[in-house]
Amino acid sequence: MDLLSLPRLGLVVPPENPTAEPEFATLLDHRVNVYTARFPTTPGIGLRDMLESYNRVLPETLGQFGGMRLDGAVVACSASHYLLGPDGDRAFCAELSARAGFPVTSSTQAVLAACDALGVRRLTLVSPYEPWLTDTSRAFWERAGLVVEGTVSVPARPAPGAAPHYDPYQVTTAEILDRTAAAGLPAGTAVMFTGTGMGTLAALRELARREPGRVLLTSNLAAAWWARRALAGGAGAGAGAHPLLARLETAAGDGGGVTAVV
Numbered sequence: 001m002d003l004l005s006l007p008r009l010g011l012v013v014p015p016e017n018p019t020a021e022p023e024f025a026t027l028l029d030h031r032v033n034v035y036t037a038r039f040p041t042t043p044g045i046g047l048r049d050m051l052e053s054y055n056r057v058l059p060e061t062l063g064q065f066g067g068m069r070l071d072g073a074v075v076a077c078s079a080s081h082y083l084l085g086p087d088g089d090r091a092f093c094a095e096l097s098a099r100a101g102f103p104v105t106s107s108t109q110a111v112l113a114a115c116d117a118l119g120v121r122r123l124t125l126v127s128p129y130e131p132w133l134t135d136t137s138r139a140f141w142e143r144a145g146l147v148v149e150g151t152v153s154v155p156a157r158p159a160p161g162a163a164p165h166y167d168p169y170q171v172t173t174a175e176i177l178d179r180t181a182a183a184g185l186p187a188g189t190a191v192m193f194t195g196t197g198m199g200t201l202a203a204l205r206e207l208a209r210r211e212p213g214r215v216l217l218t219s220n221l222a223a224a225w226w227a228r229r230a231l232a233g234g235a236g237a238g239a240g241a242h243p244l245l246a247r248l249e250t251a252a253g254d255g256g257g258v259t260a261v262v
Contacts, residue, residue, distance in 0.1 A: 003033065004033075006031065006032055006033045007031075007032045007033070007071045007072075007231035007232070008032070008033050008035065008068070008069060008070045008071050008072075008231075009024075009028075009032050009033070009034050009035070009070070009071065009072055009073065009074065009227050009231060010035050010036075010037065010062070010065050010068075010070045010072070010073035010074070011024060011034055011035065011036045011037070011073070011074055011076055012036075012037050012038070012039065012058065012061055012062060012073065012074070012075045012076060012077070013036060013037075013038055013039070013076045013077065013196065014038070014039050014054070014077050014197070015038045015039055015040070015041045016169060017076070017077075017169065017196060017197045018169055018197070019168075019169065019196065019197050019198065019199045019220070020076040020196045020197070020220060021034065021036055023196075023199070023200075023201060023220040023221075023224075024076075024220060024223075024224055024227075026201060026242065027201075027220065027221060027224035027242045027244060027245060028224055028227065028228065028242070029241070029242050031228075031241075032227060032228070032231060035065065035068065035070070037061050037062065037064040037065060038061075039053075039054050039057065039058075039061055039077070040053075040057060040061075047130065047133070048083075048132075051077075051079050051080040051083055052080070052083060054077055054080040055080050055081075055083065055084065055092070058075065058080075058092075058096065059096065059099065062096060062100060062104065070100075070102050071102060071230070071231045072102055072103045072104070072105075072227060072230045072231050073096075073100065073102065073103075073104045073105075074104075074105055074106070074107060074110065074223045074226070074227060075093075075096075075104070075105070075106040075107065076107055076196040076219070076220065076223060077106075077107070077196060078106070078107045078108050078111075078137070078194055078195050078196060078219045079129065079133055079136075079137075079195065081106040081107070081108040081109075081140075082108065082133070082136045082137050082139075082140045083136065085140060085143055086108075086112070086140060086143050086144040089106055089108055089109055089140075090109060092106075093105050093106055093109055103230050105223070105226055105230075107196055107219040107220070107222065107223045108140065108219075109226075110219075110222040110223040110225065110226035111192065111217060111219060111222040111223075112144055113222070113226055114217060114222040114225055114226070114248065114252075115146060115190070115217070117251075117252035118190070118215065118248070118251050118252055120146070120190045120215060120217075121145075121146060121147060122146070122147045122148075122149055122186075122188060122189040122190065123141060123146050123147070123148050123149065123189055123190050123191070123192045124148070124149050124150050124151070124152065124183075124185050124186055124189045124190070124191050124192070125137060125138055125141070125148055125150070125151045125152070125192050125194060126151075126152045126154055126176070126179070126180060126191060126192065126193045126194065127151055127152070127153060127154065127194050127195070128153075128154045128155065128156070128166065128167070128168040128171045128194075128195055128197075128198045129166060129168070129194070129195065130166040131153075134151055134153065137194050138151060141192075149186045149189045150183070150186060150189075152179055152180055152183040152185075153179070154171050154175055154176055154179045154180075154198070155167075155171075155175075156168075156170035156171050156172075156175070157170075157172065157175055168195045168197035168198040169197045169198075171198045171199070173199070173202040173203045173206075176193075176198075176200065176203040177203055177206055177207070180203075180207065185211070185214070189215075190214075190215035190216070190217055191207070191214060191215065191216050191217070192217045192218070193216075193217070193218040193219070194218075194219060195219055196219045196220050196223075200218045200220070200221075201244075204216050204218070204221075204244065215251075221244055221245075221248070224242075224245060225245055225248045225249070228241065228245060
């Protein structure tokens, strides 16, 4: 295989995100070359200000790829795009695409595209975010026309006696499984794991085993699905794709009913 002949995906991630690149590499199974640019660090400012700064500097961050030929790019930071609202997010991605000369999407727009292809209208949201950001996420999906039946908060495990600690990068598979089991997920809803920094693939395997008919989506899974379709000229996941992507593709063709099994 000529590695340099493979499709090329640009990925823009927050500087401390340890999850996006490994999950994209796993899902895309080295059938796409993934190149990363990271947002600048923002020491000493609060979370909302940091997220707003990501939106301001995103055009310049995409510019870090210079003259490298890319076939598409994903902004793997859901939280900053929640602040834009669905219409603002869509317009921003269109502007970035026109400027770059290749398709650029956000993980949030990729989720909406997957929901549309799958016929998903009802979500249960699993969120590692602080309460205000979980509320912002919920409002984003509702403004996009989806019904959010409920939210499951998944903070990182605190030290004994400490308050909940909201850090997507420290959430474990066990915490995801414990919280979702305790919540009692509503029947008939897709489960959407928000954020590109919370590792979810191992949890998806177990949840699929427990609830084989449940639609399971994540920010990274939806974005990898979008990338395979965009970079393949709409041809879809194709033979030999990761099982999660193959199941999404099958379900999109059938109009729904995906079961995430790996």
